[in-house]
Amino acid sequence: MRRPMLIAVLMLLGSAWGRSAMAEEIVVGLQAPLTGQNAAFGEQMRRGAERAVADINAAGGVAGRKLRLELGDDACDPKQAVSVANQLAAKKAVFVAGGYCSSSSIPASKVYNEAGVLQITPGSTNPVLTDAAAAAGWNNVFRTCGRDDAQGRVAGKYLADHFKGRNVAIIDDKSAYGKGLADETRKAMNAEGLKEALAESITQGDKDFSALIAKMKQAHIDAIYLGGYHTEAGMILRQAREQGLGAVLIAGDALVTNEFWNITGAAGDGTLMTFAPDSRRLASAQAVVAAFRKVNYDPEGYTLYTYAAFQAFKAAAELSGSTDVDALSEALHKLKAETVIGPLEWDAKGDVRNPRYVIYVWHDGKYAEM
Numbered sequence: 001m002r003r004p005m006l007i008a009v010l011m012l013l014g015s016a017w018g019r020s021a022m023a024e025e026i027v028v029g030l031q032a033p034l035t036g037q038n039a040a041f042g043e044q045m046r047r048g049a050e051r052a053v054a055d056i057n058a059a060g061g062v063a064g065r066k067l068r069l070e071l072g073d074d075a076c077d078p079k080q081a082v083s084v085a086n087q088l089a090a091k092k093a094v095f096v097a098g099g100y101c102s103s104s105s106i107p108a109s110k111v112y113n114e115a116g117v118l119q120i121t122p123g124s125t126n127p128v129l130t131d132a133a134a135a136a137g138w139n140n141v142f143r144t145c146g147r148d149d150a151q152g153r154v155a156g157k158y159l160a161d162h163f164k165g166r167n168v169a170i171i172d173d174k175s176a177y178g179k180g181l182a183d184e185t186r187k188a189m190n191a192e193g194l195k196e197a198l199a200e201s202i203t204q205g206d207k208d209f210s211a212l213i214a215k216m217k218q219a220h221i222d223a224i225y226l227g228g229y230h231t232e233a234g235m236i237l238r239q240a241r242e243q244g245l246g247a248v249l250i251a252g253d254a255l256v257t258n259e260f261w262n263i264t265g266a267a268g269d270g271t272l273m274t275f276a277p278d279s280r281r282l283a284s285a286q287a288v289v290a291a292f293r294k295v296n297y298d299p300e301g302y303t304l305y306t307y308a309a310f311q312a313f314k315a316a317a318e319l320s321g322s323t324d325v326d327a328l329s330e331a332l333h334k335l336k337a338e339t340v341i342g343p344l345e346w347d348a349k350g351d352v353r354n355p356r357y358v359i360y361v362w363h364d365g366k367y368a369e370m
Helices: 003-023 039-058 078-090 102-115 128-135 148-162 176-191 210-218 230-242 259-268 283-294 303-320 325-334
Strands: 026-032 067-073 095-098 118-121 141-143 168-172 198-201 223-227 248-251 272-275 337-339 342-344 358-363 366-369
Touching (some): 026 039, 026 078, 026 102, 039 095, 039 283, 102 118, 102 128, 102 141, 102 176, 118 303, 118 325, 148 176, 148 248, 148 272, 210 230, 223 230, 230 259, 259 358
Parallel strands (some): 026 067, 026 095, 095 118, 118 141, 168 223, 223 248, 248 272
Antiparallel strands (some): 272 358
16 A cells, blocks of 8 residues: 555544544533622532543543533523523533522423433522422432422521520522522421511622611511522621621521632621531542642532532443433432442432531631531
């Protein structure tokens, strides 16, 4: 064979091998608020996703196939979330970790169901996400986190136990997450015998809470329960202290970011929140936590929950030998996935079995379990 022809044949073979290798990649996605006021949580999720994909690929991929990660920024906006879901589906993603805000995950789940995409959310806790999917007969929606009915029971009981005979305000931000969590907490608190002295709603993006704080001062509020995100929580607390209201602020898992303290400063001292036990301390997480800290990143909040979502996908794909959503769903319901946040099993709705929540307290710029 003449040399030019040999070179041409080799180039064609190389191109064919390249196309074959690309075809063997498994496309996976991340839907998260990479911009906007919840970008701190989007950063946690992005870090978790990228580290998980890198680690899985370094260990040989999924059944020998490498993962290719596609990112989608929903900014915690429901309309943008639908657009992101359609984009990830168009890129042939077979699995998406996300979103963070329940108000984004819920509308996106319909798109993923129609496209046959497995969705595992690390941070959307509103019960409606999995309840509605199960009621509709979908099989593609799962979580690695708990639900707000479990989280609300812990917060409601704490309020009833520690503020009996005192004045509690229940505030929500009208979002799927915030209102849902506030309602669950109020229900649990009321069931334990404590009735709220004040119930109010705010709007995400509000910055001046003077009128709300004046109402709380007039009602002699001792504790504020907020169903909402860290930005408004931080501003309400800081302004409350400036206006002489010393009520304890209690909120949910949307405060598990150091950005909360950046907003409040010393005013945040003593703030309480509910979240799962610190997964960074688990033996199953030590290697991954060490890898993060080696690059000066603390995998707080939902970083490891996102990492675990990719581990769950890998386990289901390898058990089923498929990336088809029906096979993945069936596998997830059968297996116990070993993850950085411990072993995970799922019920018929796609919710994690036996989720745990505990109370954390903020002190001197850091949060720790009480």
